[in-house]
Amino acid sequence: MLFNSIDFAVFLPLVFIAYWFLTQHSLTDQNGLIVISSYIFYGWWDWRFLVLILFSTGVDYFVGRQLGRESVPLRRKALLWMSILANLGLFFFFKYSQFFIDNFVEAFRLFGNKLETSSLEIILPVGISFYTFQTLSYTIDVYRKKLEPTRDFIAFSAFVSFFPQLVAGPIERASNLLPQFHRKRTFEYTKAVDGMRQILWGLFKKMVIADNCAETANYIFEHSDQLGGSTLALGALFFAFQIYGDFSGYSDIAIGTSRLFGFDLKQNFAFPYFSRDIAEFWRRWHISLSTWFRDYLYIPLGGSREGRLISVRNTFIIFLVSGFWHGDNWTFILWGALHAIFFLPLLLLGKNRKNLDSIAHQKSIPGFGEFLGILSTFALVVLAWIFFRAENLGHAIQYFQGLFSSSLFSIPVFEGKGVALVTMILVLFLILIEWKGRSAKHGLEQLGLNWPRALRWSFYSMIVFLISLFMVTEETPFIYFQF
Numbered sequence: 001m002l003f004n005s006i007d008f009a010v011f012l013p014l015v016f017i018a019y020w021f022l023t024q025h026s027l028t029d030q031n032g033l034i035v036i037s038s039y040i041f042y043g044w045w046d047w048r049f050l051v052l053i054l055f056s057t058g059v060d061y062f063v064g065r066q067l068g069r070e071s072v073p074l075r076r077k078a079l080l081w082m083s084i085l086a087n088l089g090l091f092f093f094f095k096y097s098q099f100f101i102d103n104f105v106e107a108f109r110l111f112g113n114k115l116e117t118s119s120l121e122i123i124l125p126v127g128i129s130f131y132t133f134q135t136l137s138y139t140i141d142v143y144r145k146k147l148e149p150t151r152d153f154i155a156f157s158a159f160v161s162f163f164p165q166l167v168a169g170p171i172e173r174a175s176n177l178l179p180q181f182h183r184k185r186t187f188e189y190t191k192a193v194d195g196m197r198q199i200l201w202g203l204f205k206k207m208v209i210a211d212n213c214a215e216t217a218n219y220i221f222e223h224s225d226q227l228g229g230s231t232l233a234l235g236a237l238f239f240a241f242q243i244y245g246d247f248s249g250y251s252d253i254a255i256g257t258s259r260l261f262g263f264d265l266k267q268n269f270a271f272p273y274f275s276r277d278i279a280e281f282w283r284r285w286h287i288s289l290s291t292w293f294r295d296y297l298y299i300p301l302g303g304s305r306e307g308r309l310i311s312v313r314n315t316f317i318i319f320l321v322s323g324f325w326h327g328d329n330w331t332f333i334l335w336g337a338l339h340a341i342f343f344l345p346l347l348l349l350g351k352n353r354k355n356l357d358s359i360a361h362q363k364s365i366p367g368f369g370e371f372l373g374i375l376s377t378f379a380l381v382v383l384a385w386i387f388f389r390a391e392n393l394g395h396a397i398q399y400f401q402g403l404f405s406s407s408l409f410s411i412p413v414f415e416g417k418g419v420a421l422v423t424m425i426l427v428l429f430l431i432l433i434e435w436k437g438r439s440a441k442h443g444l445e446q447l448g449l450n451w452p453r454a455l456r457w458s459f460y461s462m463i464v465f466l467i468s469l470f471m472v473t474e475e476t477p478f479i480y481f482q483f
Contacts, residue, residue, distance in 0.1 A: 001044040003253045004207055005475050011041065016260055020187050027184050031158045034181075034261070038163035042127070049125045052090060057160045059086045060135045064142045064149035064156075076143060083139040091132045094124055099328030126481055127167030129325060133292055135160055138174035140296060147175050155181040164257040168250045168480040170268040170288035177265070185262030195259030197444040197460075201433075202252025204463050209245030209430050210479075211472040212423040213238045216416060221389055224399045229408030232399060234420070239389045240382045241427050244273060246479045247286070252442055271438045273381070273431075274359045276373030278342040279352040281381060289325070293318045308348070315347055316340045326388070331396055335387040342380050358439050426470065 023029035220235025323336020390396035
């Protein structure tokens with residue numbers, strides 16, 4: 001079920017009404033309704049996927065309970081590895097089996113041997129990359145004795161399958177989200193209204209920005225061998241806003257929807273395209289994944305505590321793993337490696353923690369130095385996105401060759417320039433709104449709250465009008481569903 005679908009427009013109000021009017025007096029009933037609703041939401045794609053999420057839920061619930069009873073270190077470690085192998089085993093099988101088979105066959109071919117294989121035709125379960133990491137956070141935190149294991153299977157099932165963030169995050173920590181399923185929730189009007197504002201802004205980013213940018217970006221990437229360098233630069237630019245609008249739009253809808261039900265999820269995007277260096281970008285982009293790798297991979301590997309060489313090694317590991325997490329293609333691995341290279345000078349110079357304050361603090365516009373930092377960081381990010389969007393390495397190389405050619409400084413020529421111009425105006429509107437709200441948790445959190453009611457509602461109505469005017473009539477999946 002897509003957030004931007006008629007199905008969800010019917011599903012959400014029905015669940016909301018049942019949740020607050022039929023189950024508000026019982027915590028167990030509230031959690032039970034969330035489990036049922038989440039399984040309907042997830043099974044809407046393919047009911048067979050429910051078997052996997054049930055398996056992950058059962059394994060980690062059992063392991064958590066046993067870890068709470070076990071005190072022998074060796075047995076506790078065995079239980080931890082049971083959870084890790086069960087979860088990552090399924091994750092790797094469904095996501096990477098064909099990748100390893102194809103590369104194994106290619107390696108033999110390079111040495112003159114030909115192997116005959118057939119495609120496994122494995123369907124990638126939606127959201128497996130997200131809920132696998134979420135359940136692992138529970139087991140690892142219980143193992144580390146940072147979290148008490150839950151005895152409430154319904155609450156734990158609701159935590160694993162919570163439908164707003166199930167298929168594309170944010171990847172919630174058990175320490176933040178699970179306790180909320182153990183507390184009675186009461187309806188809070190101000191929280192619900194703010195959730196609606198965030199949902200509205202998320203729908204705008206997805207249905208107006210991402211989907212319209214996709215039309216231009218897809219055309220340019222699909223015809224990249226026929227277009228000039230300036231047009232290819234536009235294609236990369238449009239994809240940068242497509243993926244931002246798509247993924248951060250999903251996170252806004254997920255977080256806003258959670259607030260309707262009395263839950264607070266962590267912020268997943270903090271206006272990353274306003275970052276002044278790559279380190280700041282990764283503190284602002286897909287925050288839940290970045291911090292997951294930091295806490296469960298980077299720090300256990302030694303982090304920055306064991307010398308400069310180990311820090312460099314660990315940095316490359318988390319960026320490469322992050323790239324591989326996104327998909328079974330070498331382009332994603334190179335995308336991660338490129339960001340590691342961008343990050344390396346900051347690490348070696350000790351400047352990776354430089355920009356921790358807000359952007360243009362207490363100013364309307366950034367200073368000249370901040371502006372140059374934002375511009376140069378954005379340029380590096382856009383270049384790296386080419387690897388992310390390319391179909392394969394050959395396509396990426398061909399795209400870069402065309403980009404850095406003499407035609408880079410020519411006037412862009414391609415079909416649909418008029419549509420692209422309108423889309424860019426909408427992107428500028430997005431940038432303006434997000435710049436005004438850059439100190440908040442989402443673009444509309446504080447904007448307009450002190451305006452007269454008529455003006456405020458006129459502004460919200462304008463956003464609804466823009467969505468209805470520029471929305472793509474065909475339902476379009478979110479990009480991160482494929483990851």
